Amino acid sequence: MSRFQLLNDDQWNLISGSLPGPTGRQGRPYADARTMVEGIIYRYRCGxxxxxxxxxxxxxxxxWRWHRRMAADGTWDALLGQLMAEADxxxxxxxxxxxDSTIARAHQHATNVTRLKKGTSNxxxxxxxxxDHAVGRSRGGLSTKIHQLVDGNGLPLVTVCTAGQxxxxxxxxxxxxxxxVERTGPGRPRTRPDAVRGDKAYxxxxxxxxxxxxxxxxxxPEPRDQIGHRKRRGSQxxxxxxxxxENYRGRNVIERRFCxxxxxxxIATRYDKLSLTYRAAVLLHAVIAWTQHLRDMP
Structure with missing residues (x-):
């Protein structure tokens, strides 16, 4: 496999049908979708x-135009949803x-935009x-926080980016x-997990x-201050x-996912000015993880 290529043929076949393609109209030749996706992956892999x-x-x-458009029109979100439905x-x-969440330091190239005012995502x-473009000032400086829900195998289900603080x-x-998670057949989407594992912050x-x-x-688990407060109240x-x-031991899968x-x-360092394009890169990484999981399906 070429050093410029990450996806093998099996992985590409899982996602190629959901990506933009030629429309048949006259004009400039349409860019090859596989080359564009590999270019996006290469950029974020190397930083x-x-x-x-x-x-x-x-x-x-x-x-860049392909990445920006697919981030804005929800292509990566839709593709991730399709892969999760097939896996489910x-x-x-x-x-x-x-x-859990992880912090990514924002490079100066990501912060030279006018932040209108403090605000959170819809x-x-x-x-x-x-x-605020999901950029905020935490102890480490200007940063972005990636929040994720992952399943018991450590595969991403939901990704949201917020300001670092x-x-x-x-x-x-x-x-x-x-x-x-949509159903491939009849039935309502599944929205309720069996259990939620989180550290004391939750x-x-x-x-x-x-x-x-x-x-x-x-x-x-219950943090120490809450334990003390509960005990001081006695029976109340x-x-x-x-x-x-035993179940809590499985929480480490999300730490491994962030690794x-x-x-x-x-992704480890944010260079993107827009939160949309940065989050789309995290989604693309999740898409690759799900294609690897489905490829290994017996």
């Missing part, structure tokens, strides 16, 4: 500037999901650019609201009450929340 793309991928402007139909989705429409706990309910009354109402097992503090320690994601230097 180079778009202008430095090797000539093997054609004009860098064309590759084959029984390959483990519905004991894990939640999580019901992730194809709109947030007012945003907390983890407030994002769990929006992530669960976005979670939606321990709150609101989260536990929400999971309880939906009959979702909360595999979330209630019973300690149940924790399946894989940050192998792409263009």
């Amino acid at each position: 180079i500037a778009w202008r430095d793309l090797p000539a093997a991928f054609g004009p860098w402007q064309t590759v 139909a084959a029984g390959m989705v483990d519905w004991s999901i894990s939640v 999580y019901k429409n992730l194809l709109t650019e947030p007012l 945003d907390g983890d706990s407030p994002m769990l309910l929006p992530l669960l609201e976005i979670l939606r 321990s709150s009354r609101a989260i536990r009450a929400h999971l309880r109402e939906r009959s979702i097992e909360a595999v979330i 503090g209630g019973r300690p929340p149940k924790l399946d320690a 894989h994601v940050k192998q792409w230097r263009g």
Whole structure:
């Protein structure tokens, strides 16, 4: 396989039908979709500037335009949803999901845009650019936070990008609201996991009450301050929340997923000015992970 090619033929066949293609109209020859996708992957794997793309991928402007358009029209979201539906139909989705976030430092090239004002994304429409471009100032400086839900195998189900200073706990309910895996046959999409694994940052009354109402097992340890507060209240503090320690061990799959994601230097450090294009790169990485999983399907 060429050093400029990451996807093998089996993986490409899984996604090629959902990508743009020639329309039959006259005009300039249509760019080869596989070359464009490989060019996008190469750019984020290496963390180079778009202008430095090797000539093997054609004009860098064309590759950039493909990525920008597919990020804005939801192509990667739709393709990821299609792969998840196929995997779920084959029984390959483990519905004991894990939640966490990771920080990516924003390069100066990603921060030289005018941030209109502080604001968060409209999580019901992730194809709109947030007012703050998902860039905020945390302890490490200007940064972006990637929040994900992954299944029990560590494969991404939901991806959201926010400013670096945003907390983890407030994002769990929006992530669960976005979670939606379509059926390949008749039936409503699945939106309710069997269990949610999270670290102590996700321990709150609101989260536990929400999971309880939906009959979702909360595999979330109680932090020390909450334990002390509950004990000081005596009998009014209630019973300690149940924790399946054996199940909680499976939470490490999301840590391993972030290790894989940050192998792409263009994701480990954010160079993109727009949150839309940066999130699309994370989605593309998720698409590749699902194609590898489906390729290994017996």
